Amino acid sequence: MPHPNTPQAPRPDEVAVRVGPPPLAHSIVDVIGNTPLVELHRVVAMLGLDGRILAKLEHLQPGLSKKSRVAREMVLTARAEGLLHDGQPVVELTSGNTGTGLAIACGALGHPFIAVMSKGNTVERARMMAALGAEVVLVDQAPGSRPGEVSGDDLDLVEHEAQQITASRGAFRADQFRLASSALAHERGTAEELWVQSEGTIDVFVDFVGSGGSFGGITRGLRAHNPSVRSYVVEPVGAAVLAGQRVTNPNHPIQGGGYCRTDLPLLDGADATGWIQVDGAEATEYARLLARAEGIFGGFSAGANLAAAVKVLRGQERGATVAMLVCDSGLKYLSTDLVPLDPTNEASQQ
Numbered sequence: 001m002p003h004p005n006t007p008q009a010p011r012p013d014e015v016a017v018r019v020g021p022p023p024l025a026h027s028i029v030d031v032i033g034n035t036p037l038v039e040l041h042r043v044v045a046m047l048g049l050d051g052r053i054l055a056k057l058e059h060l061q062p063g064l065s066k067k068s069r070v071a072r073e074m075v076l077t078a079r080a081e082g083l084l085h086d087g088q089p090v091v092e093l094t095s096g097n098t099g100t101g102l103a104i105a106c107g108a109l110g111h112p113f114i115a116v117m118s119k120g121n122t123v124e125r126a127r128m129m130a131a132l133g134a135e136v137v138l139v140d141q142a143p144g145s146r147p148g149e150v151s152g153d154d155l156d157l158v159e160h161e162a163q164q165i166t167a168s169r170g171a172f173r174a175d176q177f178r179l180a181s182s183a184l185a186h187e188r189g190t191a192e193e194l195w196v197q198s199e200g201t202i203d204v205f206v207d208f209v210g211s212g213g214s215f216g217g218i219t220r221g222l223r224a225h226n227p228s229v230r231s232y233v234v235e236p237v238g239a240a241v242l243a244g245q246r247v248t249n250p251n252h253p254i255q256g257g258g259y260c261r262t263d264l265p266l267l268d269g270a271d272a273t274g275w276i277q278v279d280g281a282e283a284t285e286y287a288r289l290l291a292r293a294e295g296i297f298g299g300f301s302a303g304a305n306l307a308a309a310v311k312v313l314r315g316q317e318r319g320a321t322v323a324m325l326v327c328d329s330g331l332k333y334l335s336t337d338l339v340p341l342d343p344t345n346e347a348s349q350q
Contacts, residue, residue, distance in 0.1 A: 027108045029076075032068045032101075033189050035060050037197040037323075042293045043306070044313075051313040052321040053306070054198055055290075056190065058328070059298050063100040064128075065328035066190070066214055067176075071101030073185035074174045075109060089114060089171040093162040095150060095210070095256045096125025097328050098176050103132035114171065116162040120150040121255060124332045137161060148336060151250040152260040176211045183217035183266040190214065191221020194323055200225065203320040206276065206308040208234040208301040209242060210257035212264035214325060219270035222323075230273035230317070234308040236280070242267075243275035253280040253336070254300045256327065276311055278304040284338055286310070287330065297330035300338060 025031050040053040058066035078084035089112040092102055099115035106113035114135045117126060126136050139161050142153035166173045176182045194202060205222060207215040219231040233242050236258035238249025247260050280300070287303025290296050305324040312322060330338060 028062050029072055029105055029108045032062055032072045032105075034193060037194065038294070038296065040290075040294055040306075043289060043310075046289075046293055047310060049310065049313045050318045052201075053309045053313070054194075054202070054321065054323045055294075055296060055302075055306075056194060056323065056325045057296065058190075059296075059302070059326045059330075061101075063097065063104050064332065065097035065100065066186075066325055067097035067328075068101040068104065069185040069189055070176055070182045070213055071098060071105045071174070073181040073189075074176070074179055075102070075105045075111070077179075077181040077184075078172055078174070079109070084111070084172040086110060087112075089169050090174050091116065091162055091166045091169065091171040092174040092176060093117070093155070093158040094125075094129075094176075095121050096129065096332065097256060098174075099129045099134060099136075100125065100132065102174055103129045103134040107133045111172075114165055114169065116158050116165060118150045118154045118158050120145055120147060120154050122148070122333055122335055124334060128332070137165065146251045149251045149253055150255060150259075153250070155259050155261075176213065177261075178265060180266075182211060182213040183220075186214045186217030187221040188217075190325075191218045191224075194218065195222060195225050198321070198323065201321045202226075202229060202323045204273075204309075204312060204317050204322040205229060205231045206234055206305055206312060206322060206324050207231070208254065208257050208278075208304045208308075208327065209264070209267075210259070210301075212266035214327075215272075216264075216266040216268065216270040223270075230320075231270065232308060232312060233272045233275045234304050235275065235277055236304075237277045238279075240275060240277045242272070243277070245277075254278070254283050254304050255333075256299075256301050274316070276308040278307045278311075282307045287338055288340075290326070291330065296326055298326040299328045299330050299333050300336075301327040302330075303338075 061068035091114045093116045222229040236252040239258040283300045283303035286306040309322045
């Protein structure tokens, strides 16, 4: 029998936008979603931009990332469809964000969770998943890969290990790259929240692509309200395969995406208006700017999204209202150079 407090998967016609203070929650799973939307007035003014930037604070989710939505949706949908049974283990490869979300959802709903992650990801992510009760399996990087950076070859090794563990443990595979629920979480939830919170003013959406779930889901959701919304795929310089470019730098510091994969079914039906490339230095610079100017401490992908928003406002989308996600928390990157070793000294040089 399901747990009496198990939340039900939302119907496609339901809009999960909360009005007023949230009700008493029965479970941590019930508080996923409904994150704040903040206009970045200070960044726009400091950079002299013509337009608006709206940032969705997904780093305030229980799992400190947008993937909390995806994890909840995948687990609840699989339970509702009879694909995941009471007490059955769940397995997924992760850069740490989906794994953290799954550790939370699985713990609340009574499923053991096994996270399979490359050793190229930050140690904070592995420790957070373990603290939440996950069994964390770390996979050695491919020859030639750099510590702190995860390549497509590294991801292939993690995928192979995840498949083996799924088979040997009789587990449910929460495949964030292929399950439709991975994108539906954003189409039904994030996109609807963005539209309501912005009062229907969004012209442009920019998104750093990993699995394609947030780009595909949010693009489809926003265009259901306004078909003229423009969406731009954000990729790392040297790994922009979705833009049709040759791979010259598969090793980059922007974790959670840029895996040089074109087999992303979650992008189907969400045609990109254009493609934007951001390098590691830009992602770092803009993540630091976001923290310093707006008090919003996001990770590398948040910096990449902000850099992309700035580029479109300086280029083809002058005067537009641009929406972006703060995909995850900068707290997951304290062991990297995202956070200067001597922040006081750096601040004095700005």
